Amino acid sequence: MKKMTAQEVASKIIYGELLFILDVRNEEDYAKWRIEGKRVTSVNIPYFDLLDGVEHARDQLPQDERDIVVVCAKEGSSRFVAEQLEEAGLKEVYYLEGGMKTWSETIFPVKIGDLTGGGSIYQFNRIGKGCLSYLIESQGEAVVIDAGRLTDVFEQFALEKGFTIHHVLDTHLHADHISGGRALSEKVGATYYLPPRDAEEVTYSYEPLLEGETIQVGQARIRIQSLYSPGHTIGSTSFIVDDQYLLSGDILFVDSIGRPDLAGKAEDWVRDLRETLYERYSALSSELIVLPAHYSKISEMGDEGRVFAKLGELYQSNAGLQVANQEVFRKMVTDNLPPQPHAYQEVRQTNMGKMTPSAEEQREMEMGPNRCAVHDSSESRRK
Structure with a gap:
C-alpha cells in the first residue's frame, strides 16, 4: 500500500506534474x-458507492501511467479504496496521507525575488x-508578514x-x-505589530502599525513602509517593501478584490475599499509587484507556485479595478459576496484573544x- 504526503502532492501541483485525484468524500464536500x-x-466517486467493488469505477480512471491519489477527509476511507484499486490491477495508486485535514495545513515556501540592498523575499503558499504568508530577510534578520x-x-x-526573526x-x-x-512572536522573541484600528477589542499587547511607519530589516536598510488601506477591514494596512x-493583504488579489463585509459593515466599508483601490493604490508606481x-x-x-502580478498590469486585467462608476462598483461588490468563511466569527474572536480553542x-x-475575495460575475459591469 503506497501513500503520498500532502507535501508531495503540493510539489507536483506547483511544478506542473500530471496528477489524477479520486476523491471519495461525499458530493457536497467535494463541491465546496x-x-x-x-x-x-x-x-468524485463517494466512498459508499465503492464499498461493493471498484470495477464500475475503472472507466473513470486513467488508463495511462499517471499517479492516482485517492483522497478522503482523514485517510481511512482512501486507504481502503486504494487497496481495492491495487487488487483490481491498477499500479500507480496512492492514498493521501492524513486526507484533506492534512492538505488544509500544507505550506510550500517559494522565493519571490532579491532585494536591492541585499536579501530576499519568500512567499509561503x-x-x-489559498493563504499566503511572507518572510523578508536581510543580513541574517527577518520579518514575517501574515503568518498562519x-x-x-x-x-x-x-x-x-x-x-533570526525580529x-x-x-x-x-x-x-x-x-x-x-x-x-x-512570543516563541521567537520578536515584536508583534497589528493595525490599531483593527485591534480595539484585542486582549493582548501589540505594537501599533501606523501609516508611514518604517521597519528596518538588516543593515542593508530594507524598508517596509506601512500604507493605511482600509476596505477589507477598517484597519487594513499594506506594506511597500524595498x-x-x-x-496588499486582503485588499487586492491577482484576479479579484477584497470583500468588505466580514464585520457586518459592507455598505460602510465598500466606500473605503474603493478609495484604497482607486485612489491610494492608483497613486503608487505601476511597477510595484x-x-x-x-x-x-x-x-x-x-x-513554481508563486502568486504575484505588477500593479499596472492589474489595473488592466483585474475586473475589480475596471469600474469607473461608484454606484456600479458598490453594487458589484455587495451583489457578488461569496458565502461567509467557515466559522469566521469564531476565527475573529480567536484572533482577538477572546477565545482559546x-x-x-x-x-x-x-x-x-478561503473566501476573502469578491469576483465580478458580469462583464457588463466593467464600465
Whole structure:
C-alpha cells in the first residue's frame, strides 16, 4: 500500500506534474472544496458507492501511467479504496496521507525575488487554503508578514537559512484563518505589530502599525513602509517593501478584490475599499509587484507556485479595478459576496484573544477554501 504526503502532492501541483485525484468524500464536500491544479484531473466517486467493488469505477480512471491519489477527509476511507484499486490491477495508486485535514495545513515556501540592498523575499503558499504568508530577510534578520497558525514552518525555514526573526506583522485582523503572528512572536522573541484600528477589542499587547511607519530589516536598510488601506477591514494596512513590492493583504488579489463585509459593515466599508483601490493604490508606481495574502483560483498561481502580478498590469486585467462608476462598483461588490468563511466569527474572536480553542478545534475552524475575495460575475459591469 503506497501513500503520498500532502507535501508531495503540493510539489507536483506547483511544478506542473500530471496528477489524477479520486476523491471519495461525499458530493457536497467535494463541491465546496477539493484539490485543484493546472494539470490535475479530479473525479468524485463517494466512498459508499465503492464499498461493493471498484470495477464500475475503472472507466473513470486513467488508463495511462499517471499517479492516482485517492483522497478522503482523514485517510481511512482512501486507504481502503486504494487497496481495492491495487487488487483490481491498477499500479500507480496512492492514498493521501492524513486526507484533506492534512492538505488544509500544507505550506510550500517559494522565493519571490532579491532585494536591492541585499536579501530576499519568500512567499509561503498554503495551497489547500489559498493563504499566503511572507518572510523578508536581510543580513541574517527577518520579518514575517501574515503568518498562519502553523508557525513551525517559519521557525524551521529561518533556522535552516540562518535567519533570526525580529518582527512579525499582520496586515489586518484576519477572519478566514487563525493568525499565528502573536504566537510566532512570543516563541521567537520578536515584536508583534497589528493595525490599531483593527485591534480595539484585542486582549493582548501589540505594537501599533501606523501609516508611514518604517521597519528596518538588516543593515542593508530594507524598508517596509506601512500604507493605511482600509476596505477589507477598517484597519487594513499594506506594506511597500524595498520600493519593489506591495504586500496588499486582503485588499487586492491577482484576479479579484477584497470583500468588505466580514464585520457586518459592507455598505460602510465598500466606500473605503474603493478609495484604497482607486485612489491610494492608483497613486503608487505601476511597477510595484503585488503580493496578496490570499488567492481563490489555481489560475492565479504562476510558475513554481508563486502568486504575484505588477500593479499596472492589474489595473488592466483585474475586473475589480475596471469600474469607473461608484454606484456600479458598490453594487458589484455587495451583489457578488461569496458565502461567509467557515466559522469566521469564531476565527475573529480567536484572533482577538477572546477565545482559546484547542489545536483540533482550530483545525476544524479553518477547514475549507478561503473566501476573502469578491469576483465580478458580469462583464457588463466593467464600465
